[in-house]
Amino acid sequence: MDETTASDTASDTAADTAADTAADTAVARLTELALGHVLVSLIGLGHRLGLLDALAAGPATSDELAARAGAAPRYVREWLGGLVGGGIVEWDSGTGRYRFAPGYARLLSGATAANTAPGAEMLTRLTAMVPEVADRFRDGAGIPAATYAQRAGASLGGSRRYLYEEQLVPGFLGAVPGLHERLRAGAEVLDVGCGPGQVARLIADAFPASRVTGLDVVPEAIERARAGLGDRPNLDFRVGDAARLDEDGRYDVVLALDVVHDLGRPREALRGVHRALAPGGVLVMVDIAFSADLDEVAGNPGAAQAFGVSVLHCLPISLHGGGEGLGAMWGREAAREMLTEVGFTDVRVHPSPRPQNAVYVATR
Ligand SMILES: C[S@@+](CC[C@H](N)C(=O)[O-])C[C@H]1O[C@@H](n2cnc3c(N)ncnc32)[C@H](O)[C@@H]1O
Incomplete structure (x- = not known):
């Protein structure tokens, strides 16, 4: 073998x-994924x-857990087996009882923003849309928001319920200088794309004026x-398209x-919002x-998740009816450019309690 061949080898x-x-x-x-x-x-x-939540109430056999949650025991046993295999639940062969593995209870149960399970449920609901999304990949069309409400069962908003309960007023609205004071004094507020109304309810309750x-x-x-709606005289809901706002000032x-x-x-829609604001009024856009820039977000898990949710939900909705498809x-x-383009001259961006979002504040 000569030298060249040896180094090639x-x-x-x-x-x-x-x-x-x-x-x-x-x-x-890929196995892990x-x-x-x-x-x-x-x-x-x-x-x-x-x-x-039933498991978080304390160690239980599969039958006890099934009874707590009102579910069929045979299914519950299979479900528990998967979570034991995944290291999320522990099984005590002595007592036949299951419990959360250390660290998981807080992250998977309870009415707090730390509970990630609503987000997991949202992802499973979106997965149900895969066949329809695949068809739209072929024809390039979109999917109406109403189809998601009917088929996926709930708006994505539901997955943020606990987050909003804890963080809407102090975190998201608190990020906007002077907004609490303004709302406390009494402001006319419009929540565009309000979904099932949680945000509007929380604001109506926190700021009765x-x-x-x-x-x-x-x-x-x-x-x-x-x-x-309950007994809230300062709250109202109506059906309408954000792109057809016609309530100037x-x-x-x-x-x-x-x-x-x-x-x-x-x-x-943003032009309509700009017109609908009184002079000095503010748009609070969480986005x-x-x-x-893919160079900037390559390898960023939060960006990967946002792209994934976009493929299954946001992009088809934004393409519907010949939409722009943001x-x-x-x-x-x-986002900044569009706010400026529609007429807002003062646009500021603040961090939000969810790191993947920013709070854009645009003043008319
Ligand atoms: C991702 S959800 C957000 C709901 C809520 N703002 C929240 O943060 O939980 C988006 C909402 O926008 C609504 N939506 C979509 N297109 C709209 C339009 N053209 N006009 C008004 N609402 C729209 C959807 O029906 C849905 O309720």
């Missing part, structure tokens, strides 16, 4: 070893059925919002929480904090 071997290592890493990662997908499905199911109107294009969302504060990137005609990852640069 050595570099071929090194390249083969590197390729084998990369393949092993990829196999391990497949397991993660299954466990997220089981967690989503457990949240939906109340099994996780303010008057809050929730607007959503999906009639079922407004029906649910109205069902939760009426509002002091407009909220658009996690909605602008879903809109087919976001510019028209993506990430850049849309999608969840339109990026903070485009």
